[in-house]
Amino acid sequence: MASRASSEAPAPGFSVPIPALPKLGRTWYRRGALYWLCRARTTVFLVLVMAMFCFFALSLYAGVRDLLPSTARVVWDGVQVAASVVTLVWGWVTQRRGHREALLDPPTPEQTRQAKRDHDRRVPGRIALGRGLVVLAAPVMPAFAAYIVGWLAAWTTVREYPSEVGARRWLQEHTSGT
Template sequence: MASRASSEVPAPGFSVPIPSLPKLGRTWYERGTLYWLSRARTTVAMLLVMAMFGFFALGLYSGVRDELPPTARLVWDGVQVVASAVTLVWGWVSQRRGHREALLHPPSPGETLRAKRDHNRRVPGRIALGRGLVLIAAPVMPAFAAWIVGWLAAWLTVREYPSEVGARRWLEEHATAP
C-alpha cells in the first residue's frame, strides 16, 4: 500500500486533508512565511496592474481631453477629479461590503474551486467585449480606473479571504476526534 503524500496528511486533530485553495495552496492553514509571500506576490502584481491600468486610463482620457476647447477642458478636468475621488471611495466601500457579506456566507473549498474554474472560462469573452466598451468610456476612464483601484486596494488589505474562512469552517465540520 502506498503512503500518503505529505500534502494529504491531515492537520492535527482532523481526519481529512487540508484543502488547497486557488493562489494560496495549503499555506492558508498555518499562515506562515509561504502564505505571506504569496499574499505579497499578489499585492505586488495587483499594484502593477493598478499602475498600468491608471496609466492606460489617463492616456486614453488625454486623447479625448486634447480635442476639447481650453475652457471645456478645464471644467471637464475638474469634473474628472471630483468623480475620481468619489468613485475611489465607492470602489473601496463596495468591496468592503461585499467582503463582509462573503464572510457571513463563505464558500466551501469545492465551491471556491468551481468559482475559480468558472471565472477562468468566462474571462476571454469579457476581454473582447471590454475593448469596445473602453472606447466608449474614454471620456470617463479616470473615474472608472479610480473605482477599480479603490476596489482592488480594499481587496488587497483584508485580513482573511472568504475562501479561507470557508475552508476553515469546512475543515472544522469534517474534523473527528483522534
C-alpha cells in the same frame, strides 16, 4: 506506491486532509511565511496591474481631452478629479460590503474552486467585450480606473479571504464528524 506528501497528509488529530485553495494552496491553514509570500505576490501583481490600467486610462483620457476647447478642458479636468475621488471611495466601500457579506456565508473549498473555474472561463469573453466598451468610456476612464483601484486595494488589504473562512468551517465540520 509512493507515500503522500506531508502537505497532503491530514494534520495531527484530523481525519481529512487540509483542502487546497486557489492561489493559496494549503498555506492558508498555518498562515506562515509562505502564506504571506503568496499574499505579497498577489498584492505586487495587482499593484502593477493597477498602475498599468491607470496609465492606460489616463493616456486614453488625454487623447479625448485634446479634442476639447481649452476652457472646457479645465472644467472637465475638475469634474474628472471629483468623479475619481468619489468612485475611488465607492469602489473601496463596495468591496468591503461585499467582503463582509461573503464572510457571513463563506464558500466551501469546492465552491471556491468552482467559482475560480467559472471566472477563468468567462474572462476571455469579458476581455473582448471590454475592448469595445473602453472606446465609449474614454471620456470617463480616470473615474472608472479609480473605482477599480479602490476595489482592488480594498480586496488586497483584508485580513482574511472568505475562501479561507469557508475552508476553516468546512474543515471543522468534517473533523468533528458532522
